[in-house]
Amino acid sequence: MTTRTDDPGALVILPGTVVPGRARPPVPLRREGPSKLTGVALYTDDIVVPGAWYGSTIRSTDAHAILDGIDLDPSFDWTTVVVVTASDIPGENVVSSIRSDQPILVPMGGEIRHHAEPLALLAAPDRGTLREARRRVRVRTTPLPGVFDPEASEHTFASYAIETGDAEAAMAGADLIFEGEYRVGHQEQLYIENNAMIAEPTAGGGVTVTGSLQCPYYLHEALKRGLGLGDQGARVIQAETGGGFGGKEEFPSVIGLHAALLARKAQRPVRMIYDRHEDIAATTKRHPAIVRHRTAVTREGVLVAQDIEVIMDGGAYCTLTPVVLSRGALHSGGPYRCPNVRIRARATRTNTPPNGAFRGFGAPQVEFAAETHLNRIAERLGISPLDIRRRNLLVPGDATPTGQVLRESVAAEEVLERAAEASEFVRLRARAEAERRRRADDGTSSSGPFRTGRERTASGIGIALGWHGAGFTGSGEVKLASVASVELTADGRIVVLTASTEMGQGTKTIFPQLVGEALGVSDRDVEIAPQDTAIVPDSGPTVASRTSMVVGGLVIRAAGRLREAVEREMGAPFAESYRAFARDHGALRVDQRFEPYPGGTPFDDETYTGDAYPAFSWAACVASVRVDLDTGEVQVDDVVAADDIGRVIHPILAEGQVEGGTLQAIGYATIEEIKLRDGRYLNDRLATYIIPTAMDAPRISAILVEAPFDGVPHGAKGVGELPMDVGAPAVVAAIADATGAWITDLPASPERILAALAAMPDVAGPRPGMSPPEDAS
């Protein structure tokens, strides 16, 4: 273990690059690990609240309709049931988000805009009564025609245009132009713990909501607005949270408001715990997207111009769609230098359940398209996929399409070369090509759709390169003005106060590392205050891979100021003097507010120019697959992922993020797909929404690369979303390497692969994200 105690920004661990299998320096165990392992950790549904009732949601079975009425069967005894409709909402009937378009409950006479939309709420003292009460509610509606095709929608949530150079003029004079269309569908986050909230009324008309969530202050704001409460009236406490992936970013505002409304009317605690079916049917998904590329290149494969159109399906309400689309637009060209770029992006409204945050946040959709398109261009030009990337990747001094000049922390080349070398990409690709040629030349290939070839399987290898803007897009962090605090308590404890949540990714483990190092004490001497809006400041949401970089930077600075104050007073190192300081002077708390990172060009939201992100993280992924040529089934055997995350704080947790993100990307690439009819999800259960099992998981080798970002004292850039961006295009490239077929729709399911191999398009089924009518065969 190396330490640099002379450097105020140093970390306990400086592992350099972590090589799988190499001995690691000792790192702290996960803070909440023992309680999770022993079953002591309390997830929301584990929390016993005496006298709590059970809550439930009455949902629409129409995708688009007018709500004419909600009838309660008069023969049923309603005296022990609480019913909440829109008329019971004391504040605004709005789920607070970017826009104010989503009602908490559809009002009588109002418009139902998607299947499974909340119409009314019930609570009862026991599950049996609740179940029976649900059966005695009748919803009357007048159905309306639905819009399910985002390109046919007349309502646009957001649109952006990014232009640099002159793409049209460059196309006119270009050697070669390639066009391609790519489509991706919905993906479910599938955290282990379903969405869950418990609301308790408090004296004075307030409410406390405890639940599974990523962003306590988002729900806090939603409660204030929907219930007409002040800052003190609404209180939000995070329970132990079993995964989020973005699925508990904005949706907790919906279920939290519902629980709170029931608790307020019942004047007792109410538990609102979704089962898996309700969670999949009614909560947000990754946005489906249609991406079209028109690309001009030289014969040597150098990019001359990119013309890109991105269309995202926002679903029925806006949620975070404008920001998801913004990230999608900004990443849509890929991590490449191109002098002439035109990007047009728009997100529209359809009568499908609202889409929202999901690991990657708009980037996985567009980077799948960009990378697959570049791979196809390389194939057409006879250039290796590695070489075409070497010729175009961004290096220090290059500018992005918004004019952001990349001055530091640029590691596209390093992650590419590291992944290619570790995976033996060149050798394995040559072998796959030789096999493919042999199969084609010796007549052993399948000679018709119902025939097999001599060999049942084919192997292939594929590569993808990606980038991920670190932290919030554009001016997001400046507007947010997050605060994080470090307090030396009167009884001599060191406490970190942030709203950053632990959901399995390691917040509670790394903050003590960062603060302990800054104070010169052990991480074990640093405590984490509970994520409770009555206790911790608003340090922003736990999203956008910003916790390590942004909030981590704030707690280090706060700790540094605390150390300075104590040492100035005591004239001795903090570690030796802080207990005496607390005894003599009492508590000392330092609040650190976000300040813009130095240098760079501020982002202009109007013109979409300037620095879109303080820095980018970089990732390369090489996937090796075997394809069953008879059935189109894909087995991903091996993945090498090289990820530049600035600085590694905790190598085991960081590798865990890369492994988990890669597997989630493999699911996205191969099997995960929400299928729809008339705006309704067909596969809204674990039996039908298929994700990879341990048997489907490849060997994953994570290579952590460190190109530090100087804007924060510890150099970290975030790791949570990055691996999600590159897995799918690498797998699809490997499938093409094995079979010769480019699958441009995700997932590259056996149906789509066999449709391509047998040249029978009908075999593929509907395009991703499309919702054909019920009567279609």
Added chain:
Amino acid sequence: MPIEPPVVSPATIADAYAALAGGTPDAPVRPIAGGTDLMVTLAGDLGDPPARIVDLWGLEALRGIVVDGTALSLGALTTFTEIRHSALCREHLPVLVEAAASIGAAQIQNRGTLGGNIANASPAGDTLPVLLAVDARFVLGSVRGEREVPAKAFWTGYRRTAMAPDELVLKIVIPLLQDRRASFRKVGTRRAQSISKVVMAVAWRSDAIDGSGPWHDVRVALGSVAPTPIRASRTEAVLEGAAPTADVADAAADALAGELVPIDDVRSTAGYRRLAAARILHRCIREAGGW
């Protein structure tokens, strides 16, 4: 909010018969063995729950695997794990072992039973094409006594069987033939915990030691391509008496694609099922013929 119907646990088969005979159309009684399907249905609130559940798990008389003369006999409560570990099954009917190994994952195989797979009557039941292909017979019992139904006559419609509501599957009897060969292939949604898109078992008799001679008594059975597990009779006719050559494989694959009428559903498309079925049959014949 699952409803939990009352459960009775009979100690003898006679008690089980009596409990099942107490059911009525308004208050149905359902037997439960491993519960791998019924519990999902109850927990997911899918359809009306039964009024009462009869737990068969303690009926030891319904367990055990024996070779009885020229037949392999399996008690209805035989689990998939027991089939996987059975030396008799591995020796006499490895194709059943293969099917058992393709079901769910370890936990499901520990609880799921062969009798349950049969009585549950899912068109996607993974052992059912095997049972069709090897001419299995099912011994059923009730307060009225025992009777035997061949697999081919057992599944009468989507999730419907030839059983009366108060009958139980007691035993599965599979005739053993020295010169029978068989092949199994499942195309699922992933590598474990997977429901079939297409599942196929092929059985035939052949006296050629290397497998290249003509096939006789050919059975081609499939699941997940129709409302019930089915035999593909036109395809069988193409293969009957023919040697496994490339021409025969082509003709059989074409015949199968021609006679299957699968549907689009949440797991796959009709087109994929037809195409994949034809190709896995083609592969099976190719492998048998060694070309």
